[in-house]
Amino acid sequence: MKMKKVRWGIIGCGDVTEVKSGPAFQKVENSELVAVMRRTGHLAKDYAERHGVPKWYDDADNLINDPEVDAIYIATPPSSHKEYAIKAAKAGKPIYVEKPMALNFDECNEMIVACKEAGVPLYVAYYRRAMPRFLKIKELLDNNAIGEIRFVITTQYQRPSEDLQDAWRVQPEISGGGLFFDMGSHTLDILDFLLGPIREVKGFTANQAGNYRAEDIVTGAYVFESGIHGTGNWCFSAYEDVDVNEIIGSEGKLTFSTLGNEPVLLTNSDGITEFTYEMPEHVHQPLVETIVEELTGTGGVCQSNGTSGARTNMVMDKFFV
Structure with a gap:
C-alpha cells in the first residue's frame, strides 16, 4: 500500500x-x-x-x-x-x-x-547516486562518450586531522574501520552505480602515522563483474588534500571528484568538455526525493x-x- x-x-x-x-x-x-x-x-x-x-x-x-x-x-x-x-x-x-x-x-x-x-x-x-553531477557521468558512460570502459583509478588523500584521536569515525568497533569506511565508501558505492558491482578485490591496509587505532592508508586493486579493472589509493596522513577519479575508455576519459564539487571533465577527440553543477544545499535531498516518490508511488x-x-x-x- x-x-x-x-x-x-x-x-x-x-x-x-x-x-x-x-x-x-x-x-x-x-x-x-x-x-x-x-x-x-x-x-x-x-x-x-x-x-x-x-x-x-x-x-x-x-x-x-x-x-x-x-x-x-x-x-x-x-x-x-x-x-x-x-x-x-x-x-x-x-x-x-x-x-x-x-x-x-x-x-x-x-x-x-x-x-x-x-x-x-x-x-x-x-x-x-541521485546528485545531478553523477547522473551526468552515468549518462555519458551509457552513451559511450569515452568508448569501451577499460579501467578506473581513484586517488584520495588528505592531511591528518588533529582532533580525530577520540572521534567515533576512527574507532573500528563503532565505525567499522577508519576514514576509509567513512569517506572511501562513497567512492566505492558511486563506482558500483556507474560501472556495476565489483567481483574481486585485493587490498592492503596499514596505520602509518599512528594518530589513532584504525587504519589510515588503504590501497588495492579490483575487478568489476563487467571485466573493468580498478585501482584505489586512500591515505589520511598525507601532505595535502586530493580527491580524483579517472575512468579511462578506448576513446577518452572522465575525471571527477567524489567528495568535492570540481567540474566533471570529459576528455576525448573533441578536446576537454567541462560540466559544472552546484552542490545541493541539503545533499541528501535528491535521494530523499526518490525515496518519497517510491513510497508514495x-x-x-x-x-x-x-x-x-x-x-x-x-x-x-x-x-x-
Missing part, C-alpha cells in the same frame, strides 16, 4: 542531520519530519525546537513505535544500524540508514533479511537500497582480508 505522505522520524539527530539531511525531509514534496530522537534528551529537544519538529524522544523504541511515524531515518554511527533497522522492520516501517550501511557485510545481510521478512523497503544514504525509484549498500560493505571487508 502506497503512502499519501511520508512522516519521518530520525534516530540520532546529530551533526549530519543539521544541514546535510534533516531539512530535506521537510522540504521534499509529500514528506514531513514529525519526530527526532537522541539519547541525550535535552539535545533532542533543542533540535526539535530549532527545526520545527513536533516531537522528540530520548528512547529509540518510543520513536519507532510512534503510530504517527511512518518511516525511520537511522543517523547514528554504524555500530547501532543493525539493531535499529531490525527493530524498525519489525514495526513495519521503511528504513533509510546512514552509510556505511553497517559494521560489516554480515550485519548488512541480517538487515536485508529482517526487512524482507517484514516486507518493508530498506534504503542506504549513498546520496551521490509518484514515479521515482531510489537507486540506493540495501542490496547495493551491502555490496559496498562487502568490498570494504575484502580490502581487510
